[in-house]
Amino acid sequence: MSTEAGGLTSSEYISHHITNWAVSLDGSKGGFMTVNVDSIVMGWITAAILVVLGMWLGRRLTAGxxxxxxxxxxxxxxFVExxxxxxxxxxxxLVAPLALTVFAWIFLMNITKLLPIDLIPKIAHMLGAPYWRTTATTDLNTTLGIALTIFILVIYTNIKVKGVxxxxxxxxxxxxxxxxPFNIIMKAIEEIAKPLSLALRLFGNMFAGELVFLLIALFPFYMQFIPGVLWSGFELLVVVLQAFVFMILTIVYLAMASTEEEH
Incomplete structure (x- = not known):
């Protein structure tokens, strides 16, 4: 749910909210060295929340x-175990801690989309950021980065277990x-499809949900509450489901890499 778009046309409002705060490290515009600062910062913040929560719980564990x-x-x-x-x-x-980390971190990044859609961008704007996207997983760079990390671990496990x-x-x-030649092409496609499917599935679902929230935010203020609450309830299910699917596929890919059987 959101405050009114205030002063912007509908297209300008949506365009502003789906634009990342991008900073180029080499002076080029939109080049390879362009960094989406908001996605990185929100990823760090949610990761820090996860670490602090774990430390806090670790110090307060009780038996019984x-x-x-x-x-x-x-x-x-x-549940993860x-x-x-x-x-x-x-x-x-490694697998259970990795699965738990993947599930918890992606869940925390996803759940930020249920915050009022204008809240964090307005705070960021007051601090000097021209654009700010609150949910890091609505950025394909974030989801692809996580997926590629899992992919590298899967390749490492394949080589470790199966060798030559x-x-x-x-x-x-x-x-x-x-x-x-055909085998090499087919196998390469099969392996590349793993990180791509992980990244695109998570990104697509999060981005689509964000667009619906933006459309609801364009309603008159008195008409936002009911559709906002209903969509928030649906998106809460999507948030949990997407974190779960990413975790399960991570486990499955590592399981496939850890068996001596040829696939």
């Missing part, structure tokens, strides 16, 4: 029957040794 935030967080941890047990073969000390066998998959599958 926990209550409040500890009870909720223990339920989340148990069960998801790992259901999807990942064997034991790996991983590279043989590029040569001999799925069509056999007589069609190696």
């Amino acid at each position: 029957a926990p209550s409040g935030v500890q009870n909720f967080m223990e339920s989340v941890v148990e 069960n998801s790992v047990k259901d999807s990942f073969p064997g034991r790996n000390s 066998g991983f590279f043989k998959e590029f040569l001999y599958h799925p069509f056999g040794k007589y069609l190696m």
